[in-house]
Amino acid sequence: MLTVNPVDRIQGKIKVPGDKSISHRAVMLASIAKGKSTIEGFLPGEDCLSTVECCRGLGVEIRREGTSLEVDGKGLDGLREPENLLDAGNSGTTMRLLSGILAGQPFLSVITGDGSLRKRPMARIANPLRQMGAKIDGRADGKLAPLIIRGGSLTAIDYTLPVPSAQVKSAVLLAGLYASGETIVREEFLSRDHTERMLQFFGGNLERRAGSVILRKSELFGQPVKVPGDISSAAFFMAAAAAMPGAHLIIEDVGLNPTRTGIIDVLREMGASIQIDNLYSSGGEDIGRVIIEGRKLRGITITKEIMPRLIDEVPVIAAIAALAEGTMRITGAEELKVKESNRIAAMVTELNKLGIQAEELEDGMEITGSGKISGGLVESYGDHRIAMAMAICGLFAEGPVKIQNSECIAVSFPGFEKTLAAITV
Ligand code: S3P
Numbered sequence: 001m002l003t004v005n006p007v008d009r010i011q012g013k014i015k016v017p018g019d020k021s022i023s024h025r026a027v028m029l030a031s032i033a034k035g036k037s038t039i040e041g042f043l044p045g046e047d048c049l050s051t052v053e054c055c056r057g058l059g060v061e062i063r064r065e066g067t068s069l070e071v072d073g074k075g076l077d078g079l080r081e082p083e084n085l086l087d088a089g090n091s092g093t094t095m096r097l098l099s100g101i102l103a104g105q106p107f108l109s110v111i112t113g114d115g116s117l118r119k120r121p122m123a124r125i126a127n128p129l130r131q132m133g134a135k136i137d138g139r140a141d142g143k144l145a146p147l148i149i150r151g152g153s154l155t156a157i158d159y160t161l162p163v164p165s166a167q168v169k170s171a172v173l174l175a176g177l178y179a180s181g182e183t184i185v186r187e188e189f190l191s192r193d194h195t196e197r198m199l200q201f202f203g204g205n206l207e208r209r210a211g212s213v214i215l216r217k218s219e220l221f222g223q224p225v226k227v228p229g230d231i232s233s234a235a236f237f238m239a240a241a242a243a244m245p246g247a248h249l250i251i252e253d254v255g256l257n258p259t260r261t262g263i264i265d266v267l268r269e270m271g272a273s274i275q276i277d278n279l280y281s282s283g284g285e286d287i288g289r290v291i292i293e294g295r296k297l298r299g300i301t302i303t304k305e306i307m308p309r310l311i312d313e314v315p316v317i318a319a320i321a322a323l324a325e326g327t328m329r330i331t332g333a334e335e336l337k338v339k340e341s342n343r344i345a346a347m348v349t350e351l352n353k354l355g356i357q358a359e360e361l362e363d364g365m366e367i368t369g370s371g372k373i374s375g376g377l378v379e380s381y382g383d384h385r386i387a388m389a390m391a392i393c394g395l396f397a398e399g400p401v402k403i404q405n406s407e408c409i410a411v412s413f414p415g416f417e418k419t420l421a422a423i424t425v
Contacts, residue, residue: 016413091117095113096168164191241292
């Protein structure tokens with residue numbers, strides 16, 4: 001159980017662990033590329049370690065020392081049939097992206113995960129991968145994991161995403177590496193595009209147009225990857241600093257890919273002061289320093305257009321909405337119901353426990369700021385982002401906030417508690 005005590009000030013300079021989405025993709029692409037890849041700044045959180053173990057299970061040699069990895073890529077056709085179940089743990093990204101690769105393999109794989117992952121929807125990837133020619137079965141008519149995938153020769157499809165999801169887009173693109181013809185994925189609002197950027201970095205034949213991406217069967221080649229800090233991890237501290245008048249926080253080497261920076265736009269619209277400098281790019285990703293100064297914030301309305309660029313940050317926005325003036329209305333966020341937990345129900349229930357007025361909407365939630373958060377005992381639902389969002393509430397509360405089952409934070413942010421201690425006085 002994590003106990004977070006109220007603080008008077010937030011200040012300092014921090015770094016956050018490597019980007020989760022990019023770490024997953026780096027390991028997967030390196031595994032099917034020709035030759036050696038190195039990965040620096042890898043996130044050694046449980047989710048990304050699940051990806052490493054799954055790739056090892058497919059015969060890839062991966063050496064890891066802390067945040068540095070060396071991967072002996074097998075080439076597109078060099079993976080071998082796993083001897084045992086592949087275990088994606090808590091990680092939707094591992095299961096969904098890897099399924100795209102497994103769909104192209106001439107062997108059988110069975111991929112499973114923990115209790116939370118086995119409840120999450122998999123038809124969204126199984127359907128397009130079946131259309132491409134893979135045989136996929138699973139519980140509930142192939143809608144739930146464990147998934148049984150018999151891959152084979154695939155045919156390209158032209159696919160419009162029925163749900164806004166980078167994981168689905170990525171699964172289809174990765175399968176497209178193995179498919180004859182042109183794989184096209186179309187989406188209404190651009191979701192995180194790390195797969196596209198990294199495929200290009202690894203030499204993939206990929207073309208981007210407004211609203212669509214086109215991939216032709218292509219070989220990948222090992223590369224040196226540098227993983228930026230995860231803006232979704234930085235977001236907890238950005239939001240906390242933004243909401244505390246007088247706070248001054250610097251976060252170095254944060255990934256600033258425009259498909260991930262919705263949190264900066266939202267905090268600015270709420271009245272926060274956020275500056276960005278020291279910008280550079282590496283492996284096709286933008287990286288920079290973020291400087292946040294705390295202000296009194298105001299509640300705003302968030303709608304579906306921004307959601308793909310913001311989705312993982314909604315829990316922490318809901319947390320600081322309690323401190324903002326007026327009402328925060330978050331809409332177009334139904335995807336939150338099928339994350340590691342139902343994040344709408346979880347946040348509303350736990351915020352209520354701390355005396356915050358919050359209500360569920362059909363596709364989001366509404367929080368009325370009163371500037372007051374009481375201390376208390378809350379639950380994480382085994383969901384890392386719920387646990388960390390509640391920890392941020394604790395910084396502003398009138399008494400300690402105790403978060404039960406907080407060990408799940410290690411899924412994406414090993415060292416969270418230390419970083420929290422480093423910026424608070
Ligand atoms: C991710 C995509 C998002 C996000 C998840 C990571 C990715 O999920 O919520 O944490 O790495 O592609 P969806 O694709 O389900 O929206």
